[in-house]
Amino acid sequence: MDARTEKARKLWDDxxxxxxSGGRYEPPAILRTRALLCGGARGRTLEVAVGTGRNxxxxxxxxxxxxxxxxxxxxxxxxxxxxxxxxxVSLVEGDAQQMSFADRSFDTVVCVLxxxxxxxxxxxxxxxxxxxxxxxxxxxxxxxxxxxxxxxLRERLRKHPRRLPRAVAEEVxxxxxxxxxxxxxxxxxLVAHRPR
Numbered sequence: 001m002d003a004r005t006e007k008a009r010k011l012w013d014d015x016x017x018x019x020x021s022g023g024r025y026e027p028p029a030i031l032r033t034r035a036l037l038c039g040g041a042r043g044r045t046l047e048v049a050v051g052t053g054r055n056x057x058x059x060x061x062x063x064x065x066x067x068x069x070x071x072x073x074x075x076x077x078x079x080x081x082x083x084x085x086x087x088x089v090s091l092v093e094g095d096a097q098q099m100s101f102a103d104r105s106f107d108t109v110v111c112v113l114x115x116x117x118x119x120x121x122x123x124x125x126x127x128x129x130x131x132x133x134x135x136x137x138x139x140x141x142x143x144x145x146x147x148x149x150x151x152x153l154r155e156r157l158r159k160h161p162r163r164l165p166r167a168v169a170e171e172v173x174x175x176x177x178x179x180x181x182x183x184x185x186x187x188x189x190l191v192a193h194r195p196r
Contacts, residue, residue: 004119005095009070012051012117016073019052029182030141033189034058034112037139040191041065043107048096048128049114053078056087065089066106068096097123104133113187115142115165125165126172134196138174140165141189144181166190 001009012019038047038058047055050067051074059065067089069075075091082089094100096111097120109128118124128138142165165188166179174192181188 001095002119005070005097008117008119012069012071013073016052016071016077019074020054020077027183030113030187033141033182033187037110037112037141037189037191040137040139041108041110042137044105045108045110046101046106046128046131048109048111048124049117050075050078050091051114053081053089055110055112056082056085056089059087063108066101067091068094068099070095096127099127099131101131103130104136105131106136107133108137108139111138111140111142113142115140116144116162121162121165121168122172125168125174129169129172129174129194132194134194136194138169138190138192138194140169140192141182141187144186144188164188166192 034055035058038055039060041059041063043064045063045065047065047067050069053067067078072093075093079091096118109132115121115124132138144164166176169190169192170176173194175195176190176192179188179190
């Protein structure tokens with residue numbers, strides 16, 4: 001694990017205790033998006049950066065769910081939430097940039113408001129592509145405020161600047177079927193698939 005990823009793990013471990021309190025102020029459009037994307041999952045589903053498990057309640061009961069997260073503290077909270085809900089889920093500690101899952105392991109990959117916090121978006125999306133079966137779906141929503149002026153000027157100064165998730169997804173091989181923006185263009189939502 002590189003230094004940037006280790007720093008991200010420590011950050012999310014530190015935030016795990018207070019993370020859910022921010023959910024009380026989440027805009028209704030984001031709550032609807034969580035329900036819409038997670039509700040669209042089918043078959044063997046991987047949620048990348050499952051965090052404290054805030055999305056568990058939105059998945060259909062027939063989905064065989066696996067949640068991946070870098071932070072052991074976040075996963076501990078997700079485990080408690082899954083038990084409270086009686087939701088069967090396999091929770092795995094791991095790095096979205098280098099997943100331990102075999103190629104073509106999942107029918108659906110979900111990533112909700114997390115890609116912007118991954119040090120290398122391209123590596124993470126390439127891994128999501130790798131673990132999907134041909135025809136498998138990527139359901140993603142993410143913050144993109146860094147693409148707007150004046151934030152994009154600051155972003156260009158970063159060693160590893162972030163880019164629009166849609167553009168990166170297409171570069172690693174996804175075909176984007178739908179994309180739109182929410183919250184005055186600060187959030188991008190997309191549905192894509194791995195070509196057959």
